């Protein structure tokens with residue numbers, strides 16, 4: 001065959017392959033959009049009007065939630081989490097005792113939420129509050145396939161904490177701040193308290209419209225996408241709409257500078273403090289590289305916006321839908337900043353898009369976020385650099401821990417962990433070590449195939465360990481159930497774990 005003919009045939013094959021892939025890509029995107037539409041028909045819808053008062057350190061809000069009963073049984077009551085109440089007393093504040101000075105550098109003051117009134121439709125209803133749990137007592141049974149509109153008037157007092165809900169010198173971190181519907185699944189209502197280890201949250205996706213009225217000199221970063229900024233006297237009303245997300249968080253500050261960049265259909269914005277331009281730019285670059293890579297490796301991030309926000313936050317980083325808070329102290333060390341930004345960005349997939357019960361199966365999102373971070377380093381900097389970061393950030397810290405402690409199992413309820421060190425060593429490190437071990441057995445390609453399937457099947461839902469095993473078994477054609485549970489439940493030292 002002449003070279004010309006070979007070139008023509010090769011060209012045709014290439015064209016056909018491209019067209020097939022293009023068609024598949026389109027169909028795939030259409031499938032995802034359809035799934036989102038279906039979920040959007042029955043998920044809760046929150047509309048919150050909130051006035052932010054930085055002088056008084058509080059927010060005053062009117063929240064309307066439209067709830068659909070898509071279960072087969074009726075409800076006599078509904079449960080919501082009132083997380084700000086976790087910050088009410090010094091003794092119960094959700095931080096390790098030895099870290100109270102770092103959590104409250106200006107001293108302790110209480111944070112809490114006051115519920116003023118709850119209506120269902122047009123009639124006022126009774127409710128009971130116990131710590132962080134709100135029980136709304138319905139006047140009549142909430143029947144299957146019906147919907148109701150619940151309106152809550154509340155104010156939340158913001159504590160001077162450098163945590164998820166609090167304020168410091170530069171930022172107000174307004175996360176886990178409004179009454180959020182508890183999850184009711186096959187096991188019934190999940191009414192857990194706010195544990196002071198891990199990320200003690202579990203929620204379903206919902207749609208949010210949030211209007212934040214803030215003094216003019218404040219910049220507000222939030223979940224969702226900014227629809228409008230409207231002046232009202234010496235205030236600005238910031239209106240945000242979200243896609244399907246499992247929470248809504250925002251951060252306000254007067255010292256933010258902003259840089260943004262587009263990746264595909266997503267605008268990534270870095271909010272950094274005024275003096276931190278070099279690291280604020282780096283944070284943007286890291287987030288950009290991570291989104292590009294995870295889009296390609298796991299499945300596409302479907303939201304219009306993703307914000308990386310420097311915050312008065314002493315615990316590293318924290319993930320929320322479309323927004324991560326990054327402790328401002330990281331904006332002086334590129335290496336650490338990169339690791340934290342990439343880990344939190346990975347949570348946009350493992351926690352955000354694919355949720356899980358972070359109280360009962362925290363390993364699912366944390367070990368996957370750690371493993372994804374190592375994948376990022378391997379991809380960006382090469383295999384050796386990936387191995388180095390894996391050893392430095394995961395394997396060696398774990399071995400140090402194990403040298404003087406007996407590790408408990410990875411798969412545990414949050415209330416069964418002794419402290420943060422044990423939690424990180426097992427859930428983050430040992431969990432990621434398991435995934436690396438698995439990768440060495442089945443190959444990186446198969447593990448990727450399994451994670452892509454896990455992503456596709458569980459998009460916008462809450463997944464479980466069983467779902468991940470199912471994805472693995474499907475990709476490999478071999479049953480990995482015993483292997484995974486051996487790892488998750490083992491209390492043996494690492495060399496005897498598998």
Ligand SMILES: [Zn+2]
Pocket residue numbers: 343344347365366369
């Ligand atoms: Zn994490």
